[in-house]
Amino acid sequence: MFVPSRELHHDNTPKCTTSVSHVQHPELNVTNPPGSTNKPKQNGFRKICSTGEPSPCPIPGLGSGVLEMRVKEGSKIRNLLGFALSRLQADGHESATSHVLFSGMGRAMTKTITCAEIMKRKVQGLHQVSKLQYKTVTELWESLESGQSVQMTIHRTVPSICILLSKEPLNPLEPGYQPPVEKVALSKEENEGDGSQESGNPEKRLYSPYSHEVLPSIKRAALGQDSFPTKKKVKKL
């Protein structure tokens, strides 16, 4: 029987259950480990469609006026953010929204987080709730080999992340809540133009105008001289 390979186990599909719906050739099930790749395989199986189960929104108490951004692996961050920012900042306009939900699964999770992080930097004072969950994806594979159409359905569980960003306060007791970042030193515009100031390391020239203030703390951390408070999170990252 099909045993998920090591790589598969490490990747997005920790569990892969297979059910063959209309199999004319039962031996195909053995020779073709389903779900091991999503490209057409040499034995002729190709993915026809994959439908994500419409899972309920993991964040409770969410109204209907939420802009949902589904982040995919190939999505361009500038397109996603351009659209979301225009809707979020359209004050008074009818298309304006105060909640944006970024969701992504599998390999798009990193991009989803990056989108939310950039968004928080561009729009100050956003409240955030992040949720993790497994999503079940149903894939339909078909093989036209030997003239007959063989179909099989594959259920895969893929990790996914949902990040809600809101201009309005959210429930701080909700697991995964993050309050808006207060005015920390992330206002990079203020640091522009003082690139002539030297950091603690004169022989290093820094190209990014805002990087010089970071360097000493990194050095200190590297030398183990920084005494961090033993809090769970470091506020300024």
Add this chain to the structure above:
Amino acid sequence: MAEPCSPVSATVPHNPISIPTPEGSTLEMDPMEYTLRKRLPRKLPKRRNDVYINMKTDFKAQLARCQKLLDAHREICIHGLGLAINRAINIALQLQTSSQGALQLSANTSTVELIDDLDPEDPDEAGEPLTRTRNNSAIHIKVFYPS
């Protein structure tokens, strides 16, 4: 203590290299070859129940380590940076699944500034060592038994 450098080292190709600055303009660099050396990310405070997930250690080993720490401390914090975000989320969700839903997850995201060093290939050409800053996303997942 030696300056932490990741063993990754690559040659930055050909000249001139233009680095996009945050303002959108580009800086032209001297036509010289540099070695790009990525510094290790800044270390966050580490308690006994903090786990930093990487992509080098075996997945199963990291999952087992998390499970062991969780049994001992009842609450752990899993951190993942960049590519390891996926794995961190996967580990947290697997822990939750294997506990039959007894565990709760609380995820937070953040941005980490990383520093790259650009060292000139040829020491005779008297090029200055440069540094470059970039951002990467990170996730911090608290896995705990709700009281």
